[in-house]
Amino acid sequence: MLRTAASNAMRLGASRATRALSTKNADLLPPLKVAVTGAAGQIGYALVMRIASGEMLGKDQLIDLNLIETEAGMSPLRGVMMELEDGAFPLLSSVTATSDLNKGFGDINYAMLVGASPRGPGMERSDLMAANAKIFAEQGKALNTSAAVNAKVLVVGNPANTNALVASENAPDMWEEQFIAMTRLDQSRAQALLAEKAGADVKDVDRVIIWGNHSASQYPDLSHARIGGKWAKSIVKDDKWIKDEFIPRVQKRGAEVISARGASSAASAASAALDTVRDLHLGSGDAWQSNAVVSDGGYGIHKGLWYSVPTICKGDSHFRRVQRLPIDDFSAKMMTATEKELIEERDAVRHLLPGHESKPVSWNVLESLQTSFEEGDMKAVDEIAKELPAQFKKGVKTAKAAA
Amino acid sequence: MTVSPITVCVTGAAGQISYSLLSMLAAGSVFGPEQPVTLHLLEIPPALPALAGVVMELLDGAFPLLHSVTQTADPSVAFADADIAVLVGAFPRRAGMERKDLLEKNLPIFERQAHALNEHASKHVKVVVVGNPANTNAMVLAAFAPDIPRANISALTRLDHNRTMAQVAARLDVPVQSVAGVCIWGNHSSTQYPDITRATVDNVPVFDKLGGFEIVARDFIPTIQKRGAAVIKARGFSSALSAARAIANHLRSWVCGDEHIVSMAVPSDGSYGIKEGVFFSFPVRCMGDGVVEIVKGIEIDEFSKRYIDATAEELYAEREEALALLE
Numbered sequence: 227m228l229r230t231a232a233s234n235a236m237r238l239g240a241s242r243a244t245r246a247l248s249t250k251n252a253d254l255l256p257p258l259k260v261a262v263t264g265a266a267g268q269i270g271y272a273l274v275m276r277i278a279s280g281e282m283l284g285k286d287q288l289i290d291l292n293l294i295e296t297e298a299g300m301s302p303l304r305g306v307m308m309e310l311e312d313g314a315f316p317l318l319s320s321v322t323a324t325s326d327l328n329k330g331f332g333d334i335n336y337a338m339l340v341g342a343s344p345r346g347p348g349m350e351r352s353d354l355m356a357a358n359a360k361i362f363a364e365q366g367k368a369l370n371t372s373a374a375v376n377a378k379v380l381v382v383g384n385p386a387n388t389n390a391l392v393a394s395e396n397a398p399d400m401w402e403e404q405f406i407a408m409t410r411l412d413q414s415r416a417q418a419l420l421a422e423k424a425g426a427d428v429k430d431v432d433r434v435i436i437w438g439n440h441s442a443s444q445y446p447d448l449s450h451a452r453i454g455g456k457w458a459k460s461i462v463k464d465d466k467w468i469k470d471e472f473i474p475r476v477q478k479r480g481a482e483v484i485s486a487r488g489a490s491s492a493a494s495a496a497s498a499a500l501d502t503v504r505d506l507h508l509g510s511g512d513a514w515q516s517n518a519v520v521s522d523g524g525y526g527i528h529k530g531l532w533y534s535v536p537t538i539c540k541g542d543s544h545f546r547r548v549q550r551l552p553i554d555d556f557s558a559k560m561m562t563a564t565e566k567e568l569i570e571e572r573d574a575v576r577h578l579l580p581g582h583e584s585k586p587v588s589w590n591v592l593e594s595l596q597t598s599f600e601e602g603d604m605k606a607v608d609e610i611a612k613e614l615p616a617q618f619k620k621g622v623k624t625a626k627a628a629a
Numbered sequence: 630m631t632v633s634p635i636t637v638c639v640t641g642a643a644g645q646i647s648y649s650l651l652s653m654l655a656a657g658s659v660f661g662p663e664q665p666v667t668l669h670l671l672e673i674p675p676a677l678p679a680l681a682g683v684v685m686e687l688l689d690g691a692f693p694l695l696h697s698v699t700q701t702a703d704p705s706v707a708f709a710d711a712d713i714a715v716l717v718g719a720f721p722r723r724a725g726m727e728r729k730d731l732l733e734k735n736l737p738i739f740e741r742q743a744h745a746l747n748e749h750a751s752k753h754v755k756v757v758v759v760g761n762p763a764n765t766n767a768m769v770l771a772a773f774a775p776d777i778p779r780a781n782i783s784a785l786t787r788l789d790h791n792r793t794m795a796q797v798a799a800r801l802d803v804p805v806q807s808v809a810g811v812c813i814w815g816n817h818s819s820t821q822y823p824d825i826t827r828a829t830v831d832n833v834p835v836f837d838k839l840g841g842f843e844i845v846a847r848d849f850i851p852t853i854q855k856r857g858a859a860v861i862k863a864r865g866f867s868s869a870l871s872a873a874r875a876i877a878n879h880l881r882s883w884v885c886g887d888e889h890i891v892s893m894a895v896p897s898d899g900s901y902g903i904k905e906g907v908f909f910s911f912p913v914r915c916m917g918d919g920v921v922e923i924v925k926g927i928e929i930d931e932f933s934k935r936y937i938d939a940t941a942e943e944l945y946a947e948r949e950e951a952l953a954l955l956e
Binding site for chain 2: 266271272274275276279281301302304305306308309310311312313314315316318319411413414415417418422427428429431479482483484485486487488489491492493494496497498501
């Protein structure tokens with residue numbers, strides 16, 4: 227779908243320097259548009275005030291805030307709007323509340339997709355995947371139609387990586403790099419745990435990496451971590467602690483917080499979302515920030531998966547991946563395990579991706595289909611065939627008829 | 630150049646308002662990006678597990694300016710060397726409770742905290758009382774913490790002040806930062822007087838544009854007074870976010886100074902005929918480093934005088950009730 231030059235010009239987000247020149251009020255930059263979905267939920271509530279106070283995009287940056295909710299969420303959202311008004315924020319140029327995605331995403335520079343379908347009682351993981359894939363497919367389409375040309379989209383709602391993939395697949399005119407799934411929370415948690423173990427300040431810890439999926443299969447990696455500029459593993463010489471305590475604790479920290487608070491970790495998730503967009507927008511120097519971005523094949527990860535890797539954020543919403551880090555055997559195993567989970571997640575929602583009919587099916591799926599068929603396990607054959615494109619379904623039907 | 634951390638104690642630390650406030654404190658938006666913060670979090674024993682979860686989340690935020698966090702149910706630990714104390718925790722109003730009952734429940738809490746602050750906090754500690762009834766709780770605190778200069782104790786009316794600014798801005802469709810000249814007089818209760826008689830937008834008086842005395846009395850003032858209830862009705866929960874924002878504003882203005890006139894409930898010095906011995910919200914100038922001056926010499930018209938007298942009467946009555954309960 228081609229956009230006209232005129233509409234491109236309207237929605238092209240200018241760089242900070244150019245925008246500064248065009249403002250009438252010399253003190254404040256003309257508004258950037260930020261959309262937040264699920265804005266009436268716990269994370270949204272914790273997030274919007276801090277955005278409005280200028281923590282995310284800078285103290286001189288006016289913001290047009292678009293709050294998006296489902297129909298059911300519009301009433302509490304009005305309460306949030308009242309509170310934002312009562313905050314008397316000088317940087318809030320406007321606040322809009324809507325359940326219309328195209329209206330909400332109109333000309334936005336940053337979208338923070340916090341809202342997602344929660345796991346209901348009796349729901350299988352695959353049901354959760356499918357429910358969310360529908361939501362994020364719609365959001366991808368709306369972003370494709372309405373967002374500014376260089377918009378950046380942060381996906382927070384879980385399963386974040388696969389939701390980002392689905393949204394991106396439904397936004398063919400946007401670069402895959404415009405969609406980022408959040409793993410910054412895991413990185414911050416890992417930094418905090420390492421700092422605690424080493425008795426160091428958390429601000430002196432850096433180069434902690436989160437690889438892979440924002441789930442329990444994530445790999446929090448200390449191989450390159452530093453404390454005060456020194457290699458962390460030369461200070462914390464405790465491999466057992468890393469494998470038996472550090473890694474599982476970071477992976478399961480979400481559950482630990484729920485257990486203590488009786489509610490999920492809204493404030494820290496909001497903090498991480500804010501940190502991610504702030505570092506993208508304002509840059510964070512040479513620091514490595516873990517972000518789940520589309521895999522370009524680096525580290526041997528399947529292309530087209532949203533896989534968390536270390537990135538360097540250069541500001542003005544640009545980033546580059548930190549490539550070709552040496553990976554030891556243990557790390558390779560961990561990185562492959564989380565990649566495998568991401569492949570499974572993608573395959574679970576494959577039938578909801580546009581153009582999946584013409585996409586190749588991965589060899590391991592075909593192999594298991596073949597094996598099940600040869601073993602006469604028709605139940606397994608039907609299970610696998612359910613997820614396949616139409617021509618494969620036809621082939622299976624034919625083969626079964628012939629058998 | 631390392632700045633030494635300031636110690637901020639927050640009570641009621643596992644509650645909704647604190648949940649919104651603590652991230653702002655840890656992120657450096659209150660005292661500035663160069664000022665590290667040490668947090669001492671106080672809760673009642675039943676809330677300690679929830680507080681542990683809040684502390685986990687603070688650590689998970691990896692805030693560079695958060696120097697350390699202490700969680701405790703012991704006021705002497707919480708207030709130890711505190712430079713700032715934010716007293717959010719209070720006994721909440723239950724259905725059917727009269728003001729006397731609320732006072733009865735809260736006086737012992739603030740008396741205890743006053744002793745602990747007097748004993749353990751820094752000599753220069755600044756205390757902002759948020760928990761209601763805020764003004765009278767502040768008065769009780771001041772009575773039982775004789776070593777803390779009264780000027781270092783205040784109660785929060787900044788939320789009402791912010792709400793007033795926002796309503797003026799909304800009704801005139803102007804940016805909120807162009808509004809000035811508003812203030813809150815009196816008690817942080819339903820008798821508070823949001824005064825917009827001298828309101829300006831870009832230094833142009835707008836009281837007449839807002840409707841003059843009639844409309845203001847009938848519509849504007851009740852809107853501000855009932856805003857809290859309106860938020861509860863819409864959200865289903867009370868206004869934690871805007872309250873936390875107001876606390877942050879109050880602290881920043883108080884400690885770092887403010888070029889604008891703001892509202893704080895401070896010990897009355899007899900200005901505007903308000904008797905000494907109560908904490909009364911006035912328009913104030915914050916000169917920085919905790920120095921606060923009540924704006925003197927404002928001409929109070931008949932209209933405003935009615936409201937100011939009413940809220941003063943309520944505060945005197947609360948004071949009498951408090952003194953009686955303390956006998």
